[in-house]
Amino acid sequence: MSYNHSTFTKNLVKGFIGCCLVLPFNTSKIFAQNAKHTQLKRLTEYVDPYIGTGGHGHVFLGASVPYGAVQTGPTNIVKGWDWCSGYHYSDNVLIGFSQMHLSGTGIGDLGDVLVMPYTGKVRTNRGTQEDPTSGYGSHYSHDRETARPGYYSVQLDDYNIKAELTASERVALHRYTFPKDQPANIIIDLKEGIGWDAPVETFIRQVDEYTLEGYRYSKGWAEDQRVWFAVKLSVPVKQFLVFDGDSKQTGNFVKSKAGKGVISFDKSPGQVMLKIGISPVSSENALANIKAEIPGWDFTKTVSNADAKWEKELSKVKIETKDNAARRVFYTAMYHTMIDPALFNDHDGSYRGTDKKVYTNPGFDNYSVFSLWDIYRSCAPLSTILHPEKVNSFVNSMLAIYKQQGKLPVWHLMGNETNCMVGYHAVPPIVDAYLKGFTGFDAEEAFEAMKATSTRDDLGLKYVKELGYIPADKEYESVSKAMEYAIDDWCIAAMAKKMGKTADYEYYKKRAGYYKNYFDKNIRFVRPRMSDGSFKTPYDPFNSIHEKGDFTEGNGWQYTWLVPQDVEGLINLMGGDDAFTHKLDSLFTAKGDMGAQASNDISGLIGMYAHGNEPSHHVTYMYAFSGYQWKTAEKVRQVMKEFYFDKPDGLAGNEDCGAMSSWYIFSALGFYPENPASGVYVLGSPLFDKATINVGTGKTFTVQANGNSPENIYIQSITLNGKPYTKSFITHQDVVKGGTMVVKMGNKPNYDFGKAAVNRPYSEK
CATH class of the missing domain: 2.70.98.10 (Beta-galactosidase; Chain A, domain 5)
Known part of the structure; x- marks a missing residue:
């Protein structure tokens, strides 16, 4: 957030009160006709803009x-x-x-x-x-x-x-x-x-x-x-x-x-x-x-x-479900992901830049309201599937900001850099676009912008370059800053690798692993370090201090898992698959006092898992990396059920320009971008009987969940385009080339699905 x-x-709770009558005719036909009529309604009729106007949805x-x-x-x-x-x-x-x-x-x-x-x-x-x-x-x-x-x-x-x-x-x-x-x-x-x-x-x-x-x-x-x-x-x-x-x-x-x-x-x-x-x-x-x-x-x-x-725009995804409440939540979520980023130009294309100069005929639509700390995780990847026609303009807008202010945007608002939140998270959307084959921007210029932004001396980056970590006695929110930087650095390394920039790849690959410098193997938590290299003492992984602490809107329990770019590396630090899984289980049951100064953004709690704030959003999908995809299915269904519903307070935390809703869209469809730029989507538990996604050029990708129900949440088996599919992930390339994934659902886990190492999602090949 x-x-x-x-x-x-x-x-509005609108109820339907009917009389109990014994009807002298066949009602099944009428109900079937009513169901068909429901499907023929315009999708805009399922959008409830009041969802999220209560509670802390904002x-x-x-x-x-x-x-x-x-x-x-x-x-x-x-x-x-x-x-x-x-x-x-x-x-x-x-x-x-x-x-x-x-x-x-x-x-x-x-x-x-x-x-x-x-x-x-x-x-x-x-x-x-x-x-x-x-x-x-x-x-x-x-x-x-x-x-x-x-x-x-x-x-x-x-x-x-x-x-x-x-x-x-x-x-x-x-x-x-x-x-x-x-x-x-x-x-x-x-x-x-x-x-x-x-x-x-x-x-x-x-x-x-x-x-x-x-x-x-x-x-x-x-x-x-x-x-x-x-x-x-x-x-x-x-x-x-x-x-x-x-x-x-x-x-x-x-x-x-x-x-x-x-x-x-x-x-x-x-x-x-x-x-x-x-x-x-x-x-x-x-x-x-x-x-x-x-x-x-x-x-x-x-x-x-x-x-x-x-x-x-809503018609880009057609769903089939008997649950009209879930239908309303889904299409409202789609609606909420398309309010921002917001156009920041005139009908003739001109706009005023961060430098307050007027730019005419830039060759792209200029956008603002880039809530990048929030949207890089799933909202930006979602746009590469549903709104590919806008991706190049999003990237070019960020590159223009770089040229005007000397660094990529952090949290850009109406031609202003707010420097809000941590990380340089324009990087993942740019790299994601590049790795997925978008060519409507200058890749060399983009790489230059990312290097320049990541090698500055402000906001703790000086210490990243010199020490491999940010000392807690030098910078507030030091752990969060460094761990977010490591995600961005993984992305830069991935782009460097594809571009054949070997030295840059090696340098940023090393920086992507700096999260390890915070891991205390004795307690198996990330922990702030001091200038002399020692771990900060005392340390309570439950404690959170808003703005003046070691973590950004979170605590050690939550940030220990902020390694979407290298889940395998975190598994090794934890001691292997079973130790990792057991520790991850404990996240959802941990109870402790976060302290009087904890951020209000830490909401939507299951144990210490905080779905109301974005750093936790990828965590339910981490089980698949240790061979326990069925646990991902359990947790994802629990989150969708408990934290998304069709009432004004139907969001667990700030919507953040589409961030909360994009998690739901991906999860309801049955897959999620654990790593925001790898193009690997981890399978969860599809919510709908059938979902058909328009992936462009006349092609569709369909997820059909046979036997789906509130009880049948576990994947039993999958076929992809008619052939058996044993992996607990699917790639972006598989999705956008079109096809049909049929998922057989059941009420008990198939413990073997995704268990073998070859069938697990990966961070890098």
């Missing part, structure tokens, strides 16, 4: 299109960590509709260009939770709120206004229906932002009777965010008032730290629509985005277009 800073942290709720620059949706008064996206299911007060939101992060930001319709006298402050109409805020109820892919609506109860939102890639379309016989207002409040966000300079002006434009510069998690906007109205603006904070200004524009504009109608205008275009370059480009993407005023058509875009 992305950091939840300690100062920030402090701060997901975005509102209207967007896949990977769009705009995420227009409701914003509450932010009251702490669980409002990182600006919205939490527990709330009942809205202060408006912002055009940009984060989804599932552990820090709040964005919330730019907040717009709110209201009735009565002109008011320019947002009001309070207790009395929202002391400002322009309003109560609302989930009973009068609707959310589905590409569409959001809510009744603003205090004003009897129906607000509806939809979007294209760079434009939000709002429709407000005002009650009759009341003065009406629409405020554009450039002061408001989410979480850490605060305005630095804002500007808004009226261009003509239908057009407004402006910009908002802000400082927060993104140190220097700049967004330009343009607003087109469907009705003429008769009166436009401008304010500096709550102080009324003369004229038709304002430039200040807290600029606000109010469109005021002395009597109800009935229905009003606003097209709000955003741009990282200029207001002129924002207006051009509007003209290019939503030229007319057909709200229904815009909603339909957004729905069609989501349907196209």
